[in-house]
Amino acid sequence: MDNVSFIKVTQPMTGEILEHAIIDRGNGEFTSMLKSTYEAQQAEQSKSMISADE
């Protein structure tokens, strides 16, 4: 079961802070992406699940 957490990473040199989603695949594997990317994917997935159920 995927376990999602969010972390904020301060960028060296610039000090910019980027928020990432860390998806723990539960088998030692991780996927990370910008939180904004993750949220966009989740929105797309939700639409498709509704479509699939119709």
Added chain:
Amino acid sequence: MPTPVDLVTDLPADFEVFGQAVDTALADLKGGTTGQILSKTTNTDMDFTWIANDQGDITGITAGTGITVTSPTGPVPTVSINTAVTADLTTAQTLTNKTLTSPVLTTPSISNINAKGDVLIGSADNTLAIISVGNNGESLLADSTATNGIRYQGSITAGKNFIINGGFDVWQRGTSFSVSAFNFPYTADRWTTFNGAACTISQETSTVPTGANYALKVTGGATTAAYEVFQGIESLNAIRLANKAVVATILATGTSAITHSLTIEYSTSVDPNAATGTWTGVGTAGTATVTSGTFSTIKATATIPSTAKSIRIKVTTGSLTSGQTAIFGNAQLELGTVGTEFSRAGATIAGELALCQRYYFRNSGAATNDMILGFCGVSGTTTAPVYIFQPPVTMRVAPTAIDSANLQAIDQATGYALTSLTLGAGNQANVIRLVGVVSACVAFRPLAINASANNAFLGLSAEL
């Protein structure tokens, strides 16, 4: 004339009478001239006429084309055949049912030929037809549905296949995937899935199309269901197919008596996710009811709407019970209406891998300490190594996700567990910047990444 019993009383007189009678009887034999012969005048005895000796003789010969008369009269006239025959080029000549053995034709004219580029072909037994020249760049293609069995079609070249990894040669993410319901992972490179029930998608190495190394196998999960596998074609490529006829083909086998289908779909959006975007079916879907161990071709055709910005092909299995399988190979999408022999989009395995790596690449290490990434990192502090490197090929876009497992930062003296590895700011399609987190490394030492345990990997995704 005196008779033998007559009394010869006046011999001279009798002899004269006898002579006169002979002369009278043979009068026709007299006369004539040199070379003449006797001819019967009537059927009366001794009725002859002297005539010229020309009966049955050849008195003259009229020469035709190709003949020269040297002596036109008999008894043996002389003729010769001209060795340099003057051809009759103006009069139509007809040869019917003649066999010409090894003829040498100099500048022949064939009435079937009407225009530049016409090609003479056989349309049936002993029947000639022509095929008019095609458009520039097109090639002749065997097509049993065409009037003459052959027609012109473009794009019979490397790169005709718009499906990347259509032969399922590249599996950078692994070779077996337990796919949860409503999850949409990529499996074989460029191939994703999205289903209402769990299934397993894996690399098939035994039951593969002739000439192929691999195929993609879908194995039904606990819940009986049909499953879908997709590949999306990014807009930069798909736009070339707008308003054109295309044909998709795929080979299918698996558990017998199950019907699988293939559909061409389009989207008016730019680069939607192949699994979760909004797609509309177009054209005629193809189906095949398969027999185990024998690949059947599924073919779908469509004319892509002019508004299309993205295209995907959708492979739908029939309903699979737990453990039943559907196996697919040699997927192809090309211009035209006839599916041609499969070829990789990238021509060679190296080309195909490069095409795949434009969307995703993964460096893997099977054993602990296997190298994952070279010395392209450094940390300005003791906790935040930054890695800047170039991907193997320029990616589609700046990568949007990282896959990783069992990685550590190393400085050639010590390994430091990477507690996180994320995309840094300023990423580009051809230069990637990753930011890691470690507990305590030595600042300003060059850093690489290697495997902290078996089965380590680092993957960067720029997928749709």
